[in-house]
Amino acid sequence: MADDSGEPGWYEGVDPDDAGRVRTQIEEGTTDEPRDWPGLAVESGFTADEDDYYDRLHEATTAATREAAREAGRADDQQLKHSIRAMDDADRLANELAERAVEWGESLFDGVPGGLDGARALADRDPATPAAERAVSLAAEATRLAAEATALRAHVERTAPAVAPNLAEMAGPVLAARLIALAGGLEPLAKKPSGTVQVLGAEDALFAHLDGRAPSPKHGVIFAHEAVRGTRPEDRGSAARALAGKLAIAARVDHYSGERRPSVHEDLRERLATIRARADDEGAGGGG
Amino acid sequence: MTDLPDGVAYRRFDGERRLATRGPPVYGEPTASDWRLWDAGRSKLGATLAAGLDTGLTGGDRVLYLGAASGTTVSHVADFAGPTYAVEFAPRPVRDLVDVAAERPRLFPLLADARRPETYAHVVESGLDAVVQDVATRGQAEVALRNRRFLAPDGRLVLAVKARSEDVTAAPEDAFDEVLARLRDGYEVLATERLAPRHDAHLAVVARPD
Numbered sequence: 044m045a046d047d048s049g050e051p052g053w054y055e056g057v058d059p060d061d062a063g064r065v066r067t068q069i070e071e072g073t074t075d076e077p078r079d080w081p082g083l084a085v086e087s088g089f090t091a092d093e094d095d096y097y098d099r100l101h102e103a104t105t106a107a108t109r110e111a112a113r114e115a116g117r118a119d120d121q122q123l124k125h126s127i128r129a130m131d132d133a134d135r136l137a138n139e140l141a142e143r144a145v146e147w148g149e150s151l152f153d154g155v156p157g158g159l160d161g162a163r164a165l166a167d168r169d170p171a172t173p174a175a176e177r178a179v180s181l182a183a184e185a186t187r188l189a190a191e192a193t194a195l196r197a198h199v200e201r202t203a204p205a206v207a208p209n210l211a212e213m214a215g216p217v218l219a220a221r222l223i224a225l226a227g228g229l230e231p232l233a234k235k236p237s238g239t240v241q242v243l244g245a246e247d248a249l250f251a252h253l254d255g256r257a258p259s260p261k262h263g264v265i266f267a268h269e270a271v272r273g274t275r276p277e278d279r280g281s282a283a284r285a286l287a288g289k290l291a292i293a294a295r296v297d298h299y300s301g302e303r304r305p306s307v308h309e310d311l312r313e314r315l316a317t318i319r320a321r322a323d324d325e326g327a328g329g330g331g
Numbered sequence: 332m333t334d335l336p337d338g339v340a341y342r343r344f345d346g347e348r349r350l351a352t353r354g355p356p357v358y359g360e361p362t363a364s365d366w367r368l369w370d371a372g373r374s375k376l377g378a379t380l381a382a383g384l385d386t387g388l389t390g391g392d393r394v395l396y397l398g399a400a401s402g403t404t405v406s407h408v409a410d411f412a413g414p415t416y417a418v419e420f421a422p423r424p425v426r427d428l429v430d431v432a433a434e435r436p437r438l439f440p441l442l443a444d445a446r447r448p449e450t451y452a453h454v455v456e457s458g459l460d461a462v463v464q465d466v467a468t469r470g471q472a473e474v475a476l477r478n479r480r481f482l483a484p485d486g487r488l489v490l491a492v493k494a495r496s497e498d499v500t501a502a503p504e505d506a507f508d509e510v511l512a513r514l515r516d517g518y519e520v521l522a523t524e525r526l527a528p529r530h531d532a533h534l535a536v537v538a539r540p541d
Contacts, residue, residue, distance in 0.1 A: 050453070068453075073450055073453065075452060077452040077457040077481050079458060100454070101436050105432050105440060108425060108440045112429065115422035119422065205421055208420075212467065212468070301423020302423065312500070
């Protein structure tokens with residue numbers, strides 16, 4: 044028995060000859076529960092029989108997916124660059140605004156905790172004066188911005204593996220996106236030597252150092268990777284070099300082939316195990 | 332020795348018995364009359380069948396294949412199965428996948444994230460005979476659980492678990508145990524088999540919805 048209660052399939056309300064519309068439906072449609080689409084399509088009169096349905100589905104999916112893959116391959120590293128930069132900006136601004144709002148709020152209310160938690164608490168207060176009204180409103184703004192940063196992070200985590208599967212698997216999606224953004228895209232990253240990959244992102248620290256605000260930088264953003272941070276300080280240089288080397292390879296595989304290559308990840312794992320075994324060897328020798 | 336699905340057979344290539352299916356060649360693989368070699372060293376599903384595991388797959392099955400990559404394995408599936416939906420998330424291999432699908436009228440390629448079945452449930456039909464999964468991302472059990480909705484009650488999940496996608500530093504056995512434990516939240520595990528030496532640190536799993 045056909046029922047009209049469920050969500051629609053891809054073919055619903057579509058003129059099969061309207062290729063653009065078919066593609067939009069395939070790509071952007073969503074439904075929680077799958078249904079017997081071939082059966083329902085025949086019942087609804089979309090196609091004469093099941094064979095005809097599958098013929099149309101084949102035509103629709105190959106055309107839509109070919110087009111979608113072409114488009115995604117073109118633009119995605121640039122989209123990722125915008126996403127990660129927006130995420131960092133939203134994070135930074137949310138924290139700055141929260142700090143400002145909390146500092147203000149502390150002069151008006153009792154018991155305001157620090158940071159974004161403070162801003163969230165403050166945003167729920169009842170302002171009694173025009174000044175308090177502004178402080179509370181500013182705290183609410185900081186809270187909204189923090190939520191946007193979280194949404195942007197989720198977006199990066201979803202899209203980075205599509206743009207650079209190996210790099211995202213090795214570095215994690217956020218660090219992968221950061222490397223791509225710092226290099227200006229996947230192709231420029233794929234063309235950088237591993238020594239450059241190792242210090243990408245150290246530019247800010249370098250300028251801070253030149254301004255006299257920080258010590259000289261020794262590593263770039265890859266320092267955020269567990270392979271580096273989780274290695275004892277005297278072996279971090281080796282770990283950073285090993286990681287940078289494999290990340291450079293991962294970026295090249297992603298740019299030139301786009302397929303996952305398990306061997307790169309296994310090579311890195313083995314190399315890191317060797318580096319970390321040094322600490323175990325010395326520990327076992329009683330060297331401390 | 333377990334029966335292979337109809338449409339999959341051992342044929343002689345250069346004097347050696349190797350798995351094969353019938354269909355248009357895809358990646359320059361050797362052929363013998365109308366059969367083409369299915370290299371178990373390059374395909375985890377091929378290795379699963381070669382290992383003699385009872386996958387429950389039969390000729391003409393309706394299949395959802397997750398992690399189709401450039402379509403090497405799914406081309407063999409489409410050779411022996413019925414309607415076959417192929418999901419892959421990375422745009423570049425999908426271009427090859429589309430070429431593979433162009434020559435197979437019952438292979439439907441989709442650029443989608445296997446972790447988000449709601450983005451293709453309006454295309455992929457319900458009541459499928461099998462979900463074949465080969466995704467190299469963390470949370471492989473979670474992917475299988477989310478895609479359970481496509482399976483018929485007596486359908487089969489044929490899964491290749493990659494230990495290193497779960498945790499590169501843990502022992503493979505521990506990673507497998509963790510995946511199997513999570514999988515049992517929605518599946519009854521019927522059989523497992525290590526795919527070494529063809530595929531190091533991979534475990535083949537056959538399960539049905541529980």
